[in-house]
Amino acid sequence: MPEDMSESDWKAEVVQGPLDETLSWGSDVPAAMLRQLGIPYIALTPGASYRGFHDSLVNHLGNERPEMLLCLHEEHAVAIAHGYAKVTGVAMAVALHSNVGLMHGTMAIFNAFADRAPMLILGATGPMDATERRPWIDWLHTTQDQGAMIRPFIKWDDQPGSAAATPEAMMRGWKIANSAPYGPVYINLDAGDQESPLESPLALPDPARFAPLPEARPDGALIAKAAQALLNAKAPVILFGRGARTTAAMEARVALAERLGAAMLSDLKAGTMVPSDHPNHAGAPFNKLQATARAVLEKADVILSLAAVDLGGVLKQAYGDESPTATIIHASLDQQLHSGWNQEHFALAPVDIELNCSGDAAVADLLAALPTGTAKRPDLPPTAVPDKAVGTALTNRDIATALKSCVGDSPLTFAGLSRGFPVDIMPHRHPLDFIGKDGGGGVGSGPGLTIGAALALKGSGRIVVGSLGDGDTLMSTNALWTAAKYRIPALFLISNNRSYFNDELHQESVAKRRGRNPANAWVGQQLDNPAPDIAGIARSHGVEAIGPIETHEQLNTAMAEAVAAVRAGRPFLLDILIDPRQGREKEVKRNTKGG
Incomplete structure (x- = not known):
């Protein structure tokens, strides 16, 4: 800490004086909705297009629940919310200033979308009513269809036409962002609506009645078919992709692999889904397939993909241009978000049994369908020993x-x-x-x-x-x-x-x-x-x-x-x-x- 800064200077700003607790301005509505949704933080870089909303966060809510996290660039505000979501599995809020702030944040929004991370992004536009625009700057910052700039890599967007329409837009956005497959949503607030007084009292909806959807369950007949294929397998392999970052979810994944005697392969792109040093784990977690992982896949007779990030690419690395002879079982919801704007759907993988569900839902239902027994270990090839460093430079x-x-x-x-x-x-x-x-x-x-x-x-x-x-x-x-x-x-x-x-x-x-x-x-x-x-x-x-x-x-x-x-x-x-x-x-x- 710099010597000229006191401890108190490094804490969140404390609002001075009494708050205006009355819901009386258009911008009070989205601010109050963030508190209603239980969102603890909103990352932002300030901008005049949401100056009304900013005032409401400070002088209506007192900069608490949510607390503002000031950032020096919109891209970092989005990235911080992305990192928060990767840990918690729940959307954090971001505020972006007009079209220009949205342009700054686009790369980070794309990252979050490709990573299937939930996020509630509040944007702003100059007044859509041209008679309310300040000369020059409000015209530059007013965009007819601002969401179009990012629509190919978000789940949903809206521009509510009034303060009264804002609660429904935010509730719908919250529900969509936090329902699998997860992703960012964008809600654009009109500066004119923000700065207008409310014409009549407004009641906020109860989030409990608009909760995110529970995970969809896979088809029972397909689960039975997949379970039988795995039971008959001599050399099953499980590819672990995206899933919940909870101990219970990890224990269920490990239990499935042990019950089947399956080799486990982890992808660095998804993070820790199973212990990397578990006896069933083949080699180190990969970004690109290494020798141990390729050897395991080459001899596999059944491959279970649990939301693998790029199943087609993994199979191509293992088999080249040859079609894999193994039975492929794939559980994923990714196809629900594929639009064709970007090729993040990756190569089309050959799949014999496709489960339209998350990887964790497939694990739960497969465990219920499979007989219990003692843990089984696969016959794994030895893992290559890392090369000894040459020279004195740090590695x-x-x-x-x-x-x-x-x-x-x-x-x-x-x-x-x-x-x-x-x-x-x-x-x-x-x-x-x-x-x-x-x-x-x-x-x-x-x-x-x-x-x-x-x-x-x-x-x-x-x-x-x-x-x-x-x-x-x-x-x-x-x-x-x-x-x-x-x-x-x-x-x-x-x-x-x-x-x-x-x-x-x-x-x-x-x-x-x-x-x-x-x-x-x-x-x-x-x-x-x-x-x-x-x-x-x-x-x-x-x-x-x-x-x-x-x-x-x-x-x-x-x-x-x-x-x-x-x-x-x-x-x-x-x-x-x-x-x-x-x-x-x-x-x-x-x-x-x-x-």
Whole structure:
């Protein structure tokens, strides 16, 4: 904490004077509805298009239930709500200023949609009544169909035509966002309606009568067919995709695998669905299939996909262009959201038994349909031993080792895992140990997701860690200010290879395929000369930071200080210079001049 800031300065702003508790202005209605829905926080970047709504949050509600979380960019506001939803499974609120704020937030909204994360987004537009518009600016900020900008990657949107119509719109949006398959919804508030007095008293609806839908159950005949196929299988495999992050849901998944003697495969994109070091787990959780996972799939006779993120892609990695001979059972609700605007439906997978339900619903009904028995273990191929690092440069294995040494048995939640972060050193055993990737592959999401997860877990005893790359972090460093302002304890571990290194690998691949020089892969990729001072940027936003860290001794000392700060309730960042190839032999020599 900077020396010129007192403890009280870092707490949420306290509203002064008496509140106007009367529901009397149009903007009081959406504010009161947020409280009615039990939403604790609303992340926002201020804007004049919802100045009435902002006043209602402050002078009608007192900045409580919900409390405003001020952000320096709309993209971070959405990312924070995304991280919160990944932990809680419930929508948080976001406010976006007019069309321009919505444009800023679009990438993060796409991430949340692709990740099937619920979210209630309140937008705003200038007065639709042209006679009420201020010259110039209100015209720029008024859009005829603002929701059209994001309609392909949200579940639903509305622009209520009056304050009286707003409660129904918000209640419907809340219900839709929090019903499976989950996703963000967008409700656009007219600035003219916000700033007009209510013409008559308005009663708010009871949320209990408009609750999100319970999970749909799969067809009983199909469950019986799937259960029989699994019982007859000699080498069943279960692919775990998205599911609830609860202990009960994880225990049910494990029980199903043990009852069947099935090999378990975890996808990093979905996060921790089953323990990564369970005896039935084949290899490490994957982003792309590794040798152990491929070997297991190649000999499988029945494959059960429980909401796998990209079933067609997984099968192609295992079988190439050959059609799999295994019986494929697939449980998913994803097809309900496929519009064709984006190809996030992925490759069309061959499926023999399709269960139109969530993965967790399929698990529950399959357990009920299968006979009980002792736990069975599959015959798994050995897991490859990680290559021993070459050289003295730090790697992600060094970072994981130092972190493990400092946290001991304290529970961790990884809100992000940088490329190549080792799971074997710190296995994922609890459903909150890793909350999965960002959904849409939008670089820059990591800081916001980490802050949102830490907000949801504040006071839980879990240490929230964002293992992030330097490129991801640099796109969103000003998100750190929100963590500092609201004292949201999170540990940001930046694996800094001073490059958009994933793209260096792409450039190497292209050059080799074309018979050109792969040694030029670094051109236009490296973040060096000058190297951004990530730790300095963090400190400028009020977050304690150390870096750049270059040696094992520096890493161990800094990690101890950082973990102690987070335990004390403060965010902390470590900027750690790493070998981009993680200690493996370098096929291509990178430029090192001046770096």
